[in-house]
Amino acid sequence: MIVELGHFALVMALGLAIAQGSLPFLGASRHDLALMRLGSTAAVGQFACITLALAALTNAYVTSDFSLLNVYENSHSTKPLLYKVSGVWGNHEGSLVLWVWILALFGGAVALFGRNLPLPFKARTLAVQGLIGTGFLLFMLFTSNPFERLVPAPLDGTGLNPILQDPGLAFHPPMLYLGYVGLSVTFSFAMAALIEGRVDASWARWVRPWTLVAWVALTLGIALGSWWAYYELGWGGWWFWDPVENASFMPWLAATALLHSAIVVEKRDTLKSWTILLAILAFSLSLLGTFLVRSGVLTSVHAFAVDPSRGVFILALLVIAIGGSLAMFALRAPAMQPGGHFAPVSREGGLLLNNLLLATATATVLLGTLYPLALEVVGGAKISVGPPFFNATFVPLMLPLLLAVPIGATLAWKRGNLMGAFRRLRLAVAAALATMALYLVLATPASLGAALGFGLAVWLIGGSIADLAARVGLLELAPGRIWQRLKGLPASAFAVTIAHAGLGVLIVGITASSALQEERLLAMRPGETTTIGRYEVRFAGVEEGQGPNYSALRATFETTRGGRPVATLHSEKRFFPVEGQPTTEAGIQTTLWRDLYFVLGDRTPDGAWAVRLYLNPFVVWIWGGVGIMAMGGLVSLLDRRLRVGAPTTAAARRGGRPGLRTPVGA
């Protein structure tokens, strides 16, 4: 009964989405208030309906209702509760429910919190959002119904892929979708602006909080996925340039570019059509990611079940959404007048450079992801594009970008002074050079790449702090004055410092974990001792154990340093009988400076065990750095100007747009 209710709620949601995707357009062009307001009502209603559907599906999972095909295929009665719930989105149909639920969540949020938007603009934004919802609800109801019944109901389910039964992965999809789908709001704002033919500072301010929310969620979602891959896949790597990882990374790169270019629109009223294009591209790349994961065009660990009819449907959605919006862009964007001019060396210039490099990087990743497919289609040689391609193309693009970050953030708007910027940053320059020199002297063998990496990291962290210090007059003014200036700085100034410093922390992690990693592979007998780095590791032995839905072989490693105990680590090989699959659980001890990461392998015929020991220096800085970047995004959300909207004087000067807090005709 509850299941049928959920199914019915989805159909209701489709009806509301169709209304939301059509009537407000009509209302906005006819200045019909009632029709325009309908957009908000429909958006909230759609959210309520999909919430009901999601709750019904979750209930079926929690109560192990195997009369539902979806539950039967992806769950089992002995699975822990957390994974029963996360099983809802651990499959194609259920993850689509989550997808449209988040879409409706954002639609509802725009309806409720977008009070400072002019009514016609808000109506058009919500209508675009409704159209996206319509497409996805149609897709779900026609090709991927999560509420399909199974008669007769089986006694138990077939389980969830054990590699997905993990806390990190339980939260990775919702976070990632929050980012993917959050970009739909930016997209809808861009489309509404194209329809109205106007992009200005206030538009940039309205979009900013939504872009920030999506960016923060996407950042955290990608980090969770990478963290999971690190500790679950059991070989110490944290990024694999897998097509599906790339699918989430491309929208992130585009969204990062968008965050930066929207600042230029807001402050200087220029780069407008470029910003609109980025808003379209960021969401288009999210849609492309959805297509890649679900159509079966590429094979990957993440790929859901292959079904050609689904692929055709998503491709049609893609063509309508992306093709339509880019066609609209081609028609309407040329009419937008470019705004103020600026010198190449200026804040705008720096942000433009940032955008060019990020856009090129996005294109590179796109090329690497689609190249095997394209080559295959035109009948050329068959190849696979792996990490070597991305390391050879992506990394060189990042070097100038990272080098430019602190300088760009220091430059003044319109016309900057490069020498002045360097004077501000002289301590950071010195620290970076000193770090490189220190590394080259101390490390044996030293690699130039690693030296560059550490230097850039210190440059980023030092540069962001130096810029903030210069702004408040540290080293120049009296403490009282510094405090006053500090209080006077907008939240966005701190956000820039935090996010850019986080990037530096991330670079430390990446450089150290790839350049300084130590790895030992050996066969050990119980009781034997070996060393890795400065640690002595004693292999105590292997015993058998039992988990809730798996059996395990559990190895114990006692680690000491200079005779003093450091950690006792357990590495497991688990076997999941329901799914018939094994997993490995590495024994990991994380500290700020290094991870001990021990993996148990197979038993050799002579009674020893193959073990793999890693010493990963600074690896936690990778996720810490990403977390700090996301925190920068959150701090930026606190900025006052996002809440008060654009100053009325600016709007009045342009004419036409009435007071921003009063809707048209109200």
Add this chain to the structure above:
Amino acid sequence: MRRLLFVVPALVFVAIAGFLAVGLTRDPSTLPSALLDRPAPDFALPPLPGRDEAGFSRADLGGGPVLVNFFASWCVPCRIEHPIINRLAEAGVTVHGINYKDKPEDALAWLAELGDPFALVGSDQDGRVGIDWGVYGVPETYVIDADGTIVHKHVGPLQPRDVERTILPLLESLKR
């Protein structure tokens, strides 16, 4: 002229959508190889140093149906597939491995950790042999009959379903 610039993104997308549309008509996991039903190409690969001295070459094929599995330690799907290869080997199927674009020491560590189901392993460090075989991306598994002819190609990780429905019946029919 400036207007034309704004059409470029749409044109690029049309090209991408075209590729995706053609790509959809092909299922990558059963992608027919250009070499299907032809003799396996000639090759002679060095061993993974430390595993054995033999290596793996064209001359080792023939005499009975075998599987040839292209794998790499940097390949995540291979890791998922590997237990299935192990079980195939335990069930008495002869599986040879070609280690594709990989460092031998990484491959050895990988095999030590996950188990080594392979009868023979050749190290294809520069991917030359992979190109001759038409490897699209690892993992890929080929079924070779007793005459050394490629009779089936599976792209992507083998799933239990593929083994039961395709690989095992095919091997059974080849034995007769």
